[in-house]
Amino acid sequence: MEHMGRCVYGGIFEPGHPTADEDGLRGDVLDLVRELGVTAVRYPGGNFVSGYKWEDGVGPRDQRPTRLDPAWRSIETNEFGLNEFMTWARKADIEPIMAMNLGTRGLAEALELLEYANHPGGTELSERRIAHGAEEPHDIRMWCLGNEMDGPWQLGHKTAAEYGRLAKEVARGMRQYDADLELVACGSSGRSMPTFGEWEATVLEHTYDVVDFVSAHAYYELEGDDVASFLASSIDMDLFIREVVATADHIGAKLSSSKRINVSFDEWNVWYLKKFQQEGAPGEWTFAPRLSEDAYTALDAVVVGSLLVTLLKHSDRVTAACQAQLVNTIGSIRCEPGGPAWRQSIFHPFALTARYAQGEVLEPRVSAPTMATAKHGEVSVLDSVATHDAENGRVAVFVVNRHPSESVSFSTDLRHFGGGVELVEASVLGGEDLFAVNSMEEPDRVVPQAYDAVKVADGALEAELPPASWSMFVLQTS
Template identity: 60%
Template sequence: MAPARLTLEPGFRIGAVDRRLFGSFVEHMGRSVYTGVFEPGHPLADADGFRTDVLDLVREMGVTMVRYPGGNFVSNYRWEDGVGPAEDRPTRLDLAWRSIESNAFGLGEFMAWAQKAGVEPMMALNLGTRGTAEALDLLEYANHPGGTARSEQRRAHGAEDPYGVRLWCLGNELDGPWQMGHKTAHEYGRLAAETARAMKRFDPGLQLVACGSSNAYIDTFASWEATVLEHTYPFVDYISLHAYYDPSGTDEDSFLASATEMDRMIDDVVATADHVGARLRDRRRIKLSFDEWNVWYQSRFGGEHSLDWEAAPRLIEDVYDVKDAVVVGSLLITLLRHADRVGAACQAQLANVIGPILTEPGGRAWRQTTFHPFAQTARYARGTVLRVEPDSPVLETEKYGEVPALWATATHDEARGEIALFAVNRDRTAPLTLSVDLAAFPGARVVEHLLLADDDPRATNTAEQPDRVRPRAVDGTKTDDRRLTVELPPVSWSMIRLTTA
């Protein structure tokens, strides 16, 4: 076995674990909403039409925040269509995904669902085909107590108390020509700044996310962020990042090293934001909202023009295998390794559409392989992220050159006396022996070691075999003389929990 080493030291810290890192995303796209989270008439639907089996899985997964209602969908969306009596709501064409939108699920349903799921709402605004006035109308409807036209409208619709949404996205991917209302960086920056200024006049405590680039390969990457932040820096709290990693678009070694690309993208956006802050002599540090990320077999998708006008079609319902889950685990590690600057993140999406949860209409719901590293990281990554610098054998990849076989991070919950170590072996053929120096934590001992790996890295979960791939407890992992030694199989993700009490 090739050796790998790292040291855990409580004095070497990156930052606190922000619970918003464990966000997800529900868009009116495919079956994410309809027959995903919402299916009146399902045997397990509650009185509001919410699938309770999905709600149970969302709670188990540990999702803390959900972005809604898009995504590309939001840039052609009239929020007013989704409020009031369902029987009075109009049916519309959704141009983003060439779908029929019934509007049976709207703002009120989402807020009721979020409360039951125990998640914070992250609302996206339409700054594509609409603007500041419509954004302020929605803000008044959602957050003002009463006595005004929009707030009284909400109360008439059955929501006596305001929703109190604190986190708002100022549009979505408006750098992309596929977006309804696509804009130049100056056009978007000006609109976003004026909308943000007005929203902060309503409530200075709101937290606002400006649109960053839709990916790191678009021609305007970095220059878009610089221009947008020139306009918006005084008014926003976050700049967004979006990235998807395609297993079928590259060689396997490069795919397993996808976190390298996420890591670089974060560094690039941080550098761009800090440059703008320095030029404006603004001492605030803009945080990053990585509010769309996931593995997506994007090269299999024929594009929006391949779609016909259907209601809730089966759209990009990728089935994930062990390799995909290991990559998702490595991306979560990357987000934690940047906890000082990444303050929010959303895995896209929650159900069916490239989701960790799959459902059948009228049938069961089950966990995909990618469900598990998210759930375990959300559950055990608490306290402070430690600065971990692994010493590891390297792998040669076509896309990224040499990358370390080991990708890892750790968190220290001082109040609970717990350490959580998250480690991925990206090597497809060789195991790793990992040695962890625990001299700074005398008396630390292993409580639990969960491993996600399989002799068949292409193994998946199905409705018939929903637990074919899941984390399994590893016996025999222990500390000896202030050192943890653990074997990491090829293409594997591990969570090792230790107690210092």
């Protein structure tokens, strides 16, 4: 959730909206966030954070300064800041992940923010928070040490050595306050960055002992009419994760450390970035401009479902992840000022995965035909993962048919779970109109469909998967 476009202003925060509560938070959006199943939200950016002064967003609103945000060429009124975010987070029942500015700021400002947010009281900064109406400490446990510092577009862009030294300095200072914080070092902004790999290695040589995570960011889009490559986007994400993990483990071995660094994939989604870059930033400085308010298609939803499959398959090392973003700007939720909120197509695979992917992730062994793609070479037409919730006797199977035009038969052995396995739900997204979208006028045009081309027989789940589709099967074991 970044101060970008209408994610915050006109998204989660709209005083005067018919559903707004006493804090100006849209109730209809809050309801959809809860339905989406979000468990953690990273705030306040994103590129925005590298020029942000957190002090501007606390205290009496009529005394907060209005600033220019060069990241998105926007006017920032600071009506919504740290304390408003924490109020929203508690109402949404999510864990906050706080990003801090290491672009234009450093150690002193990081420690001041930490003290303001987390110290119970008795110091100038903690008493200031209490005077601002937040009597209890926010107790934020997870902190991102800057954002995309490898990117030349980032305010305060640094070399890996420069950033690694600063991140280590800040992390060591934060741990003197609280040794149990979870800290995230900036990894690469994408696998295609020219410094990828070398960046992670250098940064982790500096920070290995004082951080818990290295971040990864990736966005995917349909380029031209290359549907097959787009449907195979998770191939790139899978390689990205494997390469980051290999690099981290190499540095651990080099340092003779028994510690294991995990991956925080804290920005990922389908984003039509090339279109956004071609359109450019607003010509004039504008408050909450409409930026990247893409209407996501059924095809986009299938790809998002496939990316979720990949994240689950790597959940031994990807132990935190954040889809970017939440509302309006490349968001799963859309809304209009004074009007309704609705679910984008990509809302549905996220919500169903969040609801049913519980317990233990089962590592798949997939045997399937392959198909040719221009970007990724030969790839399996099937992408799949399953989870087993032993406590509730539930198995959830998630599977993608990547083939743009051909259905494929799918089966999986259930004998491990004993007899009496019953299919309780089968849902599919995709199908005939891959470019259908949800809109304010037609909010339910793209929704998961129940379908009958599936059965449990002779100890196996068998299904006929439509072309370019994401499917979920929920089974109950005895």
